[in-house]
Amino acid sequence: MNIEKIIVDNFASYKGKCELRFNTLGKTISIAGNTGSGKTTLVIDALTFALFGKAYGSDLEKSRGWVVRGPAGKAYVELVFSIDEVKYLVRRSVIASQGRSESEATLYRVIYDGDGEKITAVARGSREVDQKIRELIHMDYKTFMNTVIVRQGDVSGIVEAKPSDVRRIFEEAFGLDFSTALEKAKAEKNLREKRLEEIRGEITQLKRRISEREEVVKQLNSLIFEVNNLNRKREELKTEINKLEDEERTVQRELDETKSKLLTIEEKIEKLNEIDREIKTLEENVLSYIKEVEEEDEYRRRYNDRRSKLSILYEAMPQIIEIQNAETILMEKRKLQNDIKKELVKIEYEKLINELDLFKQNIEREDEIISKKHKLKLRIDEIKGRINVLNEQIRELDSIRNILDVAIEKGEITSCPICGADLTIEKAIKLSDHYSNEINTKIEEKLKLEKHLSVLEEDLDKVEYELDKVKQYKALINPTTEKIRRWTELNEKLNEVSLEIHDLEEKINEEGRALSLRLGKTYTYREAQDTIKAIEREIDEIQVKLDKISEEKVRLSEIRSTIKKLSEERSRLVAETSSYNIIKENFNKLKSKLMEIDKLLDNNREKLNSLSKEIGLIEGRIEENKRKLNEISRLEEELNKLNKEKESLEREIRVYEIIVNDIFSTQGLPLRLLRSRIREVNSYLQNYARKLLRDIRVLIDLSEDKINFKVIRRVDGIDDEKDLSTYSGGEKTLIGFCIRLALAKALARRIGSKVRFLIIDEGLGPLSKDLRSSILEALVELTNEYDKIIVISHMEDIRDSAVFDSRVNIYKDENGNSKIQIPE
Ligand SMILES: Nc1ncnc2c1ncn2[C@@H]1O[C@H](COP(=O)(O)OP(=O)(O)OP(=O)(O)O)[C@@H](O)[C@H]1O
Ligand SMILES: [Mg+2]
Structure with missing residues (x-):
């Protein structure tokens, strides 16, 4: 395996995309930079993140999230590596936010065709990619760290650890830690022993x-x-019951037949009774019909009688109506007569005649009264003239007497108001008295005149009244004459009506008499109508009765023929029901026989039942015993199985005893395996020591459960073995370095893959400058074992050493972001 190229993006201290192409660099590469500049991050953490999804030397899965810059974001790494000339590209990223992280991974194969490099995915998703890479490089994370990377800590740690811990370090490096397996084997053994105990009890x-x-x-x-x-x-018992049941069926059948015969006869008897009842009713009907038919003549006679009476009444009807009409007219006339009489009385004929006379006499005196009135008026006017003159005279006399009285009162001498001569008081007094007498005489005269005048005026009033009366009489004369004329007219009418009434009364009496002779009594029109209606109703009733009688006559003959038919049927039924008693007796016999059989059957069935119950019980017990037997057979099978299980458990326990006591015990298999591995490490160690340590030899010694390092120095041509602690710090680091390289090599060989690169991260720590440079020179010799040797260091002399084919500088820019620089 070799590395070709690494790209980081937003990865730990690296911001943005940074790339390092190892394939363009030489065999020995120095990665230099200040403390914390980002060397380890780029070369180790990015590498382990890409291959295993882990970083910072931690085996924990969650360590992949630690590489994200800041509290949240996406970190990305791309690594191109090759195995036996086949190139692979792995891309991994991790997104962290709010304390949680999610990772993505894809592994591609890189193929070169004519046009250039192409990639095809071979695994997707963290799990799949992890697995595939492990298969490809034959290493897990831990082995990779021990095989490819030499860190300062590993180097010094290994020589300074306790011998027992060193053994553990080696066991772990070679994957020979069987303690978990041992615990597991012990647990399995215990489990089996426990089960064996249980089985024995069972x-x-x-x-x-x-x-x-x-x-x-x-x-x-x-x-x-x-x-x-x-x-x-x-x-x-069943056979007997069957027999009885057969018999029962036969008797039952006979009984059923007899019963149906009996039923037929009983039906007929019932019918017979019914016929008897019917005949009786019919005969009763006949009797009542006969009685009614016998009344027929009487009804016919009454019918004819009513009919003739009705026809007489019909004939007399116009006459009755005529009398009725005459009576109505008579009543009207009588009313008229009455009314006229009343009016005549009201008119008071005699009084009217007298009044008319009075009126005429008064009217004749009219002229006489008028001339009387005229005379009276003249007389009155004359008296009134005289009274006026007197009044004038009295007033004049009174005013003279007043003048005199005033002068008398004052005591002054005055002149005479008539002649103008002076008057004395005495004369004046006399004169005043004279005038007073004169005035009194005039007043008396005036009073007499006034009295006469009132008499005359009263007379005039009377005359006026009489004239008014005459006027009234003149007005009354015509109405009175009219009333008298009316009276005369009414009187004539009354005579006329009285005559008519007389004629009508005569006529009614005559015709009434004639009618009552014909009809036996007199009828008014109303009575005649009512009588006609009553007779018609009676005729209708008689008609209905007669109709009914004629119907009954028909019915009677029908009933008679029905009675005859019924009597015939009756005699037939009497003959047919004569055998009833004999059949009934037979029926009863059969019934009691059936009852006997039923009783016997019940008895036997009961017996059968209890027998069946008994058999059921015993069968139940048989079943139970069979079940018990089956259960025993099953138990025997179970026993067999348990015996077999017991045997196999005993065998397995023996095996586990061997595993626990012999194989996995510290003295067992691990010791043997470790010994063979250490033999291998020792052989590589000799090789590295020869190159790096010159006169010092190192041997790893495994005894029991400890590993000791035997260090032998050749002093004056003689081997001298002294304790490790007697060696200098630098020498110890170098020894550790050699051991670490030897271990890496042994591991690489074990896993069968050729690891073609080695990374030394600050592995030369406390060595002196001389020693460092001589080690670096010695490292060059390793170039035949590795295609790339990468040395990470912050030391300038290492960086500048001539042994390196290529140099890479790592630094942090002014913003604190890691940057890569490759000098020209
Ligand atoms: N997730 C992260 N985000 C930002 N910075 C980080 C993150 N993880 C680590 N760092 C920082 O990155 C820097 C580089 O660390 P690194 O271990 O690569 O340094 P170095 O160059 O190997 O130094 P030394 O010589 O001390 O080993 C350090 O300052 C470290 O604190
Ligand atoms: Mg570092």
């Missing part, structure tokens, strides 16, 4: 149960004998 129990077999067989035989006996008895 076998003892089985044997005990199998020993019951003889007893079970004995019981089974006796039960079979018993059941055979019972079965025979049961067969006998």
